[in-house]
Amino acid sequence: MKFSFTAASATLSIIMAAGMAGTFFGFSTGVMPGLNGAKPASAIDTMQTINQRIQNPLFVGMFMLLPVFAAIAGVLLMTMNQKAAGLLFLAAAAVYVLGALFPSFAVNIPMNNDLDGVHIPKHAAEAAKIWQDYSGRWTAWNTVRAVSSWISLLAMAAATYLWGKN
Incomplete structure (x- = not known):
């Protein structure tokens, strides 16, 4: 039972990290450059709509639960005498919290809220x-979120490799 819950937690956290890294990367490299090429009034209107629609259960769940599942996997791996793998999952959770969640709540979300209030x-x-x-600062911090998500994902991949070796 412990193994299957550990595997499920690890798998979910890896899937979530890949999804979040891809979302952040896609915004920085595709969506924002595309909006930058549009008329500014259209870009503002489109981003306001995106900011409203992205607040859905699937996105918010992945965004918020990724470090929870990674930490659960880390703790469970530690109890299975998989210390290196467990520590890597815990590090992945910490990297995501510091590099993706913190900038989101400190910079990107407040900027989105300010933009949403613009007529x-x-x-x-x-x-x-x-x-x-809006665009330059938001994109720079969003890129930080993408890179942090990749680092988190790589730490989980390394942990999974180590876990599989034992």
Whole structure:
């Protein structure tokens, strides 16, 4: 029973890390450059819609539960005398919390909330200023989230390799 719950926790955390890394990467390399190429008023409107729609149970669940499942896998591996693998899963959880969740709650989400409160200006220059102030900073911090998710995923992959060797 312990092995199957450990395997399930590890598998879920790996799937979630891959999903979050891909989501963050896709935004930084595709969505945001695409919006930057659109009219600023359209970019603001589209990002407001994205910010509202992304708050769904599947995304929020993956976003928030990834470090929980990674930590559970880490603790269970430690109880199975798989110390190195357990520590790597715990490190993966910590990296994700510090590199993805913390920037999300400290930077990206507050920026999204501020953008959601913007009434799209009729003047193109005003819209351009709002979008310019938002896009660069948001994308930079989103890229931090992507890289942190990749590091977390790599730590879990290394842990799984070590676990499989024993």
